[in-house]
Amino acid sequence: MEKNTGCPFSNLSSNLGITCFIAFVTVILVRVLYVIYRTGKPLNKRSPQQTLSTLIVLGSGGHTAEMINLLLVLQKDRFTPRFYIAAATDNMSLQKARVLENSWADSQSGVKRISAEFMQIYRSREVGQSYVTSVWTTLVATAHALWLMIKIRPQVVLCNGPGTCIPLCVIAFIFKVIGIRWSSIFYVESIARVKRLSLSGLLLYKLQIADQFFVQWPQLQRKYPRAHYVGCLM
Amino acid sequence: MGESKDGVKGKRVVFVTVGTTCFDALVKVVDSQEVKDELLRRGYTNLLIQMGRGSYLPTKSSGDDGSLAVDYFTFSSSIADHLRSASLVISHAGSGSIFETLQLGKPLIVVVNEDLMDNHQSELAEKLAERRHLYCARPPTLCQTIASMDLKSLVPYSPGDATPVAKLINRWFSIHHFSDWHAIATAKSAQLVRKYDQPFILSGDNKEWKSLLRPLMID
Numbered sequence: 001m002e003k004n005t006g007c008p009f010s011n012l013s014s015n016l017g018i019t020c021f022i023a024f025v026t027v028i029l030v031r032v033l034y035v036i037y038r039t040g041k042p043l044n045k046r047s048p049q050q051t052l053s054t055l056i057v058l059g060s061g062g063h064t065a066e067m068i069n070l071l072l073v074l075q076k077d078r079f080t081p082r083f084y085i086a087a088a089t090d091n092m093s094l095q096k097a098r099v100l101e102n103s104w105a106d107s108q109s110g111v112k113r114i115s116a117e118f119m120q121i122y123r124s125r126e127v128g129q130s131y132v133t134s135v136w137t138t139l140v141a142t143a144h145a146l147w148l149m150i151k152i153r154p155q156v157v158l159c160n161g162p163g164t165c166i167p168l169c170v171i172a173f174i175f176k177v178i179g180i181r182w183s184s185i186f187y188v189e190s191i192a193r194v195k196r197l198s199l200s201g202l203l204l205y206k207l208q209i210a211d212q213f214f215v216q217w218p219q220l221q222r223k224y225p226r227a228h229y230v231g232c233l234m
Numbered sequence: 235m236g237e238s239k240d241g242v243k244g245k246r247v248v249f250v251t252v253g254t255t256c257f258d259a260l261v262k263v264v265d266s267q268e269v270k271d272e273l274l275r276r277g278y279t280n281l282l283i284q285m286g287r288g289s290y291l292p293t294k295s296s297g298d299d300g301s302l303a304v305d306y307f308t309f310s311s312s313i314a315d316h317l318r319s320a321s322l323v324i325s326h327a328g329s330g331s332i333f334e335t336l337q338l339g340k341p342l343i344v345v346v347n348e349d350l351m352d353n354h355q356s357e358l359a360e361k362l363a364e365r366r367h368l369y370c371a372r373p374p375t376l377c378q379t380i381a382s383m384d385l386k387s388l389v390p391y392s393p394g395d396a397t398p399v400a401k402l403i404n405r406w407f408s409i410h411h412f413s414d415w416h417a418i419a420t421a422k423s424a425q426l427v428r429k430y431d432q433p434f435i436l437s438g439d440n441k442e443w444k445s446l447l448r449p450l451m452i453d
Contacts, residue, residue: 041412052407061254062329073400078407092311128351158403186403191394192329194357212406212419214399217361218427228419230402231426232394234333 028177035176036208040226043182054079055154055183058086058093059162060127062234066160066191068100069233076104081115083152087123087164094118119148124163142167153181161190161198173209188214189227191234195219247280248273249320251313253328256287259373260326260345261306265292270302272380278322279303284313314338322385324376327355332362336391342368343379367391398422 056071058064064086082101086093101116124138125131145167157172159165165187172183187210189201194217197205204210205224213227221229250264261283263269273281283292283306297303310316313331317323317338324343325331335342344359356370363370366389371379402419409415 042406042409042415062333065330065333069394070396070399073396075400075404078404156403184406186406188399190329191333192355192358194354194361196354196357198354212402214402216394218423218431221423228402229423229426230398231430233396233399234329234337234394 054156057159057165064093246321252286258290
């Protein structure tokens, strides 16, 4: 890295390059800090009537059952269009969601078509998979998540614990930083989590990625003060 | 408790389910002579096992000779019908299976899988057993649990309610100041503690509960 004293132009350009880089990193850091600060605070500007495109993350076992329970009481005409994502190896969740959406469409009497889309995503980690190999599969899942999120750009993200939600929520956070879309992320910890949070829950809580964090047992609210206890959903 | 055999052969089915998991330890212990004899003694006539991804195959039996009739299958798209026709359900500790059974009002023994690495499932089973909604056991203790269970003492489970969450999520988009939203959410939490958990705090003398929840009981 020897300085060419005979050519002031190259000095200038390398200094300029370094300055630009530092400026860029600083802007990103400031933006990230701003996003973390704004996460967890309501959006002031939205008018109450607006519809909100919603991403719903489904997971195997009880996760989908709990999510469907929540969707049954959610305002369907506000949280629309709805996008459902389930893991590629999960066969039953999307089917259950389809049945639910069909039952809603049937009762609509054809006036306004409720739109819903169903997608599959590569799984970050299979149940029982070692945490070491999970790193690679999580990266693949994240790339796939990025592709899906760019297509959807949801305003609301609803998730309740499966590992599939982590890449999606991280991408939503990055979108907030870059300014592509401000997604409000709502996380409802599973009813099966009584004393300890799941890994997904812990990550979203500690990294302050979720705008609001709900738990179904009071011990968890005591342990994680930024969470809100909402009683049992099931 | 025991079935009265006054000439009418009522079918009393015990349905065992492991959900989408592999839980050979449960299937094996349910298929053991000890447990089958105990079920027979308690008045059950049929044993139907949903064995999921397990590799242990139970022994089928027609039950014509007065023994317990045993049958099994791997998966079904919906076990609701099997749950409805069962007199007793023995399930793994998955929350989906547990709540589906409780919502149908069926007596339930939850068996916790000790081979699972991070066994958070036992927390839910123990919590619900503490509230007397079900019995909780491990494969080695299942036989004893069946022998000593008193199904009439189980407390029916009232279905949960997702409206508090839905309302809070909805409010999020109508509220302009964070302090307003926080006040609403906190008040709601306190109300739910009073409704669901205070009865248990006040009825028992569980000191840990009382100290844990006092800050939440805003009045």
